[in-house]
Amino acid sequence: MKLTDFDFDLPEGLIATRPARPRSAARLLLAEGGTIADRHVGDLPQILRPGDLLVLNDTKVIPARLTGTRARQTPQGEAVARIEITLLEPAADGWQALAKPLRKLRVGEVIRFGDALTAEVAEMSATGLRLIFDATGEAFDAALQQVGAMPLPPYIAALRAPDDQDRDDYQTVWAAHQGAVAAPTASLHFDAPLLEALAARGVEFVHVTLHVGAGTFLPVKVDDVTTHRMHAEWGEVTPEAAAAINRAKAEGRRVIPVGTTALRLIESAAPEPGRIAPFRGTTDIFIYPGHHFRVTDGLMTNFHLPKSTLLMLVSALMGAEKIREIYGHAVRDGYRFFSYGDASLLIP
Incomplete structure (x- = not known):
């Protein structure tokens, strides 16, 4: 498995330097059942099923x-x-x-x-x-x-300096536990009206914490990606959160993390297929094609950098060929990429 297997051409003009307003106005590429559809984040109450459990990372970004x-x-x-x-x-x-x-x-x-x-x-x-x-x-x-100023990712900071607006834009509406130096960016698309509409639909939520580190932006420097070593990040799945996820799995409901950080944490905390345990500590889990997902049934995530570990993660979930098709569609159709960009909902 070579690093070049995860490369693609991305025009610089597709790198988002500001988020959509309102947050839920961002575009959403829905990939489910072998099909691709162009939607918006605000459509999630019509897309998700009653009983779906969204796993939300409640870390709070510090002005680092x-x-x-x-x-x-x-x-x-x-x-x-x-x-x-x-x-x-x-x-x-x-x-x-x-x-x-x-x-x-x-x-x-x-x-x-x-x-x-x-x-x-x-x-x-x-x-x-x-x-x-x-x-x-x-x-x-x-x-x-x-x-302090918000620690915008390098690919945004190279295009503009952080400002006071980023203090709000680069923070989730449910941020609670201070400690991250990068945002769980898929979560930035949610606002209060969307959360209320999802709850009315019967979608449930559970919070976990993973303090996202600057290492999330580190490039992969080895040609054989299986030899890459991930950075460690601190996370916690409380007993209450673990019980909610296990209850959903036992009842046949879908567990869908919002963001790769939430996904990496719940997969780290799962000792066996279909079951998660309380967790508190660091994880350096590296998910690439061949990984067997234990509790994840889908993923909402933004569009990631070429040759990045996050692109490898979504390739593990959907299959490398399908991700190439999804990303090709996103580039051709002008989706906005990276932290302030548009989102995808990936259901394998």
């Missing part, structure tokens, strides 16, 4: 993109340099982060993010660093809200 300065004494006086920081995940002491430019930083240096927050460089590696901030807990959260 920080712009700071560091000052260093030189023979010519004090030199001030601008530093771009992207928080990755909490460490035992401080935060793991990326820095740009990394090579100019030194252990012990202090980076100032305005008047609200400072951080000391505690540790350096070839690819990142560990920062210890001068605030913790609620004080840190408040300062981060003041000085």
Whole structure:
């Protein structure tokens, strides 16, 4: 299984830099029973069945993109340099982060993010660093809200800078547990009226948590994709959530995760076909063609990057040939791609 098997041509003009408004106005490619249909996310109450269980990731994205300065004494006086920081995940002491430019930083240096927050460089590696901030807990959260920006994916950030509108656009309406540095983007299509209409239809919901990490954007660098190692992310399936999913499976109802993050979590928590167990910890599950799905009956997801692990995941669910057909249709018909783009509902 080669990396080139998951490549396709994507015109840059199809990369969405802003979401649809309202959220549920986004287009929806419905692939079910061997057919492809062009719909809209707002049609979900007519598409889904009463009793279908949607699995929703309730992680909350933090404003993890920080712009700071560091000052260093030189023979010519004090030199001030601008530093771009992207928080990755909490460490035992401080935060793991990326820095740009990394090579100019030194252990012990202090980076100032305005008047609200400072951080000391505690540790350096070839690819990142560990920062210890001068605030913790609620004080840190408040300062981060003041000085941070939403960590837009690289393919959007390359086209425009994040702004205040992204604080709302890049967050789900049910976000509850803070800790993600990337959004579960399929969930961004839902708004309150759509959730109410789905509930009236008899569609049920259950919440799980997977804190999406920046590693979700890491490219696959090996030609033999089966040798790729996934990044680890922290997640939780509560006993109540596991019971709701097991009840749906026992009753023959469909379990449909909204987003690849929710899918990866429930598949990680399933010890055997048809059953899920409570789960709390990290997962680095890598799903590619050949994977046997244990609790997933379908998936709502956005359109993914060429040669990405997420494209491999949907190929595992639908079959590689079918995904090539679906993505070919999406490109020809002008669907909008990636985090702020349109959606697909994949029912194998």
